[in-house]
Amino acid sequence: MQNPVLVEVTRGQIVESRHRGMAVVVDGDGSVVMSLGEVETPVFARSAVKSMQALPLVETGAADRYGLGDKELALACSSHSGEPGHMQLAGEIVARAGLGEADFECGCHWSFEPKVMIDQVRAGDKPNQLGNNCSGKHAGFLCLSCHAGVDHHGYVEYDHFVQASVRDVMSDLTGAALGQDNCGIDGCSIPTYAAPLKKIAHGFARMASGTDLGSERAKAAQRLMSACMAEPWYVAGTGRACTELMRLAPGRIFAKTGAEGVFCATLPEKGYGIALKCEDGSTRGAEAMIGGVLAKLFGDDEEISARLADWSHKTMKNWNGIEVGRIRPAGELA
Numbered sequence: 001m002q003n004p005v006l007v008e009v010t011r012g013q014i015v016e017s018r019h020r021g022m023a024v025v026v027d028g029d030g031s032v033v034m035s036l037g038e039v040e041t042p043v044f045a046r047s048a049v050k051s052m053q054a055l056p057l058v059e060t061g062a063a064d065r066y067g068l069g070d071k072e073l074a075l076a077c078s079s080h081s082g083e084p085g086h087m088q089l090a091g092e093i094v095a096r097a098g099l100g101e102a103d104f105e106c107g108c109h110w111s112f113e114p115k116v117m118i119d120q121v122r123a124g125d126k127p128n129q130l131g132n133n134c135s136g137k138h139a140g141f142l143c144l145s146c147h148a149g150v151d152h153h154g155y156v157e158y159d160h161f162v163q164a165s166v167r168d169v170m171s172d173l174t175g176a177a178l179g180q181d182n183c184g185i186d187g188c189s190i191p192t193y194a195a196p197l198k199k200i201a202h203g204f205a206r207m208a209s210g211t212d213l214g215s216e217r218a219k220a221a222q223r224l225m226s227a228c229m230a231e232p233w234y235v236a237g238t239g240r241a242c243t244e245l246m247r248l249a250p251g252r253i254f255a256k257t258g259a260e261g262v263f264c265a266t267l268p269e270k271g272y273g274i275a276l277k278c279e280d281g282s283t284r285g286a287e288a289m290i291g292g293v294l295a296k297l298f299g300d301d302e303e304i305s306a307r308l309a310d311w312s313h314k315t316m317k318n319w320n321g322i323e324v325g326r327i328r329p330a331g332e333l334a
Helices: 046-053 055-059 070-076 084-095 114-122 135-148 161-174 197-209 215-230 241-248 283-297 302-312
Strands: 005-011 014-026 032-036 042-044 183-185 191-196 254-258 262-267 272-278 314-317 323-329
Touching: 005 283, 014 197, 014 283, 032 283, 042 197, 046 055, 046 135, 046 161, 046 197, 046 215, 046 254, 046 262, 055 070, 055 135, 055 161, 055 215, 070 084, 070 135, 070 215, 084 135, 135 161, 161 191, 161 197, 191 197, 197 215, 197 262, 197 272, 215 254, 241 254, 241 283, 241 302, 254 283, 262 283, 272 283, 283 302, 283 314, 283 323, 302 323
Parallel strands: none
Antiparallel strands: 005 014, 005 323, 014 032, 014 272, 042 191, 183 191, 254 262, 262 272, 314 323
């Protein structure tokens, strides 16, 4: 079976490019609400599962010990743009555990926000690890390690207490076997695992609904997603898709992107988990897909559905500001 075309890119009146993909919506019991394409295919969810990876931080009591509120927990689930507020908060989090920028093991890159990056270059700054888009997650990992009394050095390694804890939680949530056979290394150096898209969606549905989680894990999952929805700027940043989607329907959408065209989301009031992948790994395709899926799921709320449908259609302009085409959901998402 070939994955269907779910996004089209037009130039003038002609479709110039197409993006194929797979998307699945599951409820807490594992029943499929929507399924498009090969949803049993294993995919690396990458950063889209950061809220799952943050569960040990809350469950162990580390978040409470270090006084992590909504902003801090949202950052722990984030792929932020490396704007000043993101960097400052990441530094403040680890300072509570007596650590600093040198203790991170995620590497460095320039800010994703063009204005911030230009200011950094003009000022002669060098990128540091607080500006890494994963520094919030890594700040959480460092706090988890310190709270457990485990040496934090090498916390990104497969066999470290931190990564073993994350792996156990993700395997339990998704029902997928996670190990060396389906493990890769993510951009920030931690292990990342390929699991069937449907199982990833079910894991998010269980987080949203609390189905078969136990009271403590259900509370932790709700706390993390609520923090992200309350402070969406800390999950991504200025003009970023995750932030914009959660602002379109405050408290009703949790959304998180991942590299290579992955997007995951939940609708807490429905207990739905959503996972999708644009087959060619493009961000533009994945964003149009998640907008189209969410617009359909909010079909009983015309106002929000219309906002999401409008958001999922992007105008393309050339360097003179002339509109030249559109990016739009297609096929069953049209």
